[in-house]
Amino acid sequence: MSTRAEQRRPGRPRSEKARTAILEAAADLLLVRPFREVSMDELAERAGVSKATIYRWWPKKESLALDALFREWEVEQSLPDTSSLRGDLLAVLRPWVRRLRTRPYGRVIAALLTEVHADPDFAEEYRTRFVHGRRERGRALINRAIERGELPRSTDVDLALDLLYGSLYHRLLHGHAPISDRFVEKVVDTTLAGLAAEYRKT
Amino acid sequence: MSTRAEQRRPGRPRSEKARTAILEAAADLLLVRPFREVSMDELAERAGVSKATIYRWWPKKESLALDALFREWEVEQSLPDTSSLRGDLLAVLRPWVRRLRTRPYGRVIAALLTEVHADPDFAEEYRTRFVHGRRERGRALINRAIERGELPRSTDVDLALDLLYGSLYHRLLHGHAPISDRFVEKVVDTTLAGLAAEYRKT
């Protein structure tokens, strides 16, 4: 969202200080308080920056939240290799879930998803940042497990990912029950068992 | 949200005509167009009603959408009985999923979930309407299956429900893949297989 040709261009260069201040203010406000209760004016003041500077680099409040969230979440991009799919999945999901418990992330995610349904460009951006990468990594782990013979070749990888992530997001967004480490394990175990089993329909 | 003691009270009674017109306008607008793009003014005009009348009975736009959505969704409340859990679950989930495909419901749901994370009272209302009832019915179906011996007594019912509904909501909200009838079947089959299996950890 805040990408531009990074070549040296004439004129005053972009202030890195301002960029950082904005993202930090966004993290402090947008990732914590209910989305709609944070105004751009407050954000700008908190960052010690003018509103115009924010809008020069981010088209809307949601895009800023997206960047701020991405900065917090997607630090670790490497694939784990524990020699079992169960171990790999837990190595990916457990740290994420633990991070989830440190802040009310359900709040931002819900707000971002609302925007996803209103603005196709934003939807594209959101999926690029938070869906595709994660699913590609999950897909790689599962395919590796198939190669190892842990799962049948006929395994529906998308289904697997939706069961795994879907149940976690479900609790995150609806808040009807906590996302404990135990829950993550059960989700992984049950999903893998289901995928592995030869289940005959009635 | 708009319930009050239905006793005969002094004064002009609430206009049933207005109530219906408002809910219908809400269904036409809030359940279709991006939430934030629908103003209360437009809603009031569409319903042929004054804004004050809406605010007298619904505290916010989200509450109104909640009622309108509830009116559309929660018509069928009876438990199916197909003598198998698979059949029962499909009997519940398939009609719901089919209805989901008729309108961009992900839009409203996302907006409602955003509000859930901002207003505890609203969250309570939301869960009462859209979470608890559905989960109770699911719980009943699963417990019946346990009685029949289809699933072990140790089955984690909440886990089951989160796997089932979580994966469906995941696609509804993220929109990365369609919710086909085939997908519903796979979700049900894989979840049931996972629950039934004795899965040994590595």
Place this chain on the structure above:
Amino acid sequence: MSTRAEQRRPGRPRSEKARTAILEAAADLLLVRPFREVSMDELAERAGVSKATIYRWWPKKESLALDALFREWEVEQSLPDTSSLRGDLLAVLRPWVRRLRTRPYGRVIAALLTEVHADPDFAEEYRTRFVHGRRERGRALINRAIERGELPRSTDVDLALDLLYGSLYHRLLHGHAPISDRFVEKVVDTTLAGLAAEYRKT
């Protein structure tokens, strides 16, 4: 304003209790607090009466204030006779001015005058109640003085009344100076002197 054929008509007769309660509430509120800050709802509640009952007898808030004010002001309608115009005028103006000082009447008067300029029917009503009668009585006093030879036959009675009442209303409405008894006397004396004198233009 609240007049109707006082004949006996079929049906429940008008409640004298309600009428009085309304006028008293109006006097307590409309004649004291800034006009626009008193709502009909508050008025109705204060009078222990429904809004509809007020509107049945008075078409608007201003009409009600008019009646309430009239009830307070126009009790004394008889002509004084002190054998001098000066005495007669002071006998009329002094009590009025003293009453003026007991409450912030400028407030209501200004509000009523505003309505006079917006609603011709109301203007008619206002003048009937507060202008014509008073001017007729003033006219009578002055004509009597002319008969007595205190003033020339050519005296412009309307001019006289505008000088007398105009200067008092001026202070009442603009509030730049108090309306003391001394001021009333000076107004009367100077006006009468001016009317009596043969003033030659340059």
Place this chain on the structure above:
Amino acid sequence: MSTRAEQRRPGRPRSEKARTAILEAAADLLLVRPFREVSMDELAERAGVSKATIYRWWPKKESLALDALFREWEVEQSLPDTSSLRGDLLAVLRPWVRRLRTRPYGRVIAALLTEVHADPDFAEEYRTRFVHGRRERGRALINRAIERGELPRSTDVDLALDLLYGSLYHRLLHGHAPISDRFVEKVVDTTLAGLAAEYRKT
């Protein structure tokens, strides 16, 4: 009301174009139609300006009307000098009443006076603009006449001004009779005669 330090300050300067457009729209609407029938929305639209811009500079409709009226009235600030008080007063009053007859100014004045009685700050502003200046000028004229020997040293200047302006405002506000040039002359003549005369009380 819309005054601010005119120094060069950082940031976008106030739009002179908007300011003018607002005052002109106010003159066209507020000085012509009944005050309460003109909404701020209509005013803003007429001026091609957002409501917020109006409220940034004028706290209420009345303040705006005050400025608009001032712009129309108080153009001429110089003292006339016709070598007689009568001439001086007519030179001041005649142009003013002629202007009065061009538009329904009684309407605005009544509305402003209503606000004067509701808001002390506004009252202060009103008197500064429309009372003090005019009275100071009148006072100067009269004092000059006293120096010339046209009036006794004991003349009550405030009384004089209240007689002069009071009678004119009286007709303006009550509308019971027109303010003809002839009337102005009579008011001046009679007042001056009254002030000049040695009037003996009975």
Place this chain on the structure above:
DNA sequence: TCGTAACCGAGACGGTACGTCTGGTCTTTTT
């Protein structure tokens, strides 16, 4: 005594203006 008609209290309603707020843009000076 009973019906009819006008009244009353309560309070919901349509309409409309209010003054505020926020998102996002624009204009100026300064860096």
Place this chain on the structure above:
DNA sequence: AAAAAGACCAGACGTACCGTCTCGGTTACGA
């Protein structure tokens, strides 16, 4: 060119008030 400051536009917000209406119920009179 970029930034800070802050004025600006557009338009939704939720509230408030006005004056009307719709109920259930009351109070008189005349049949």
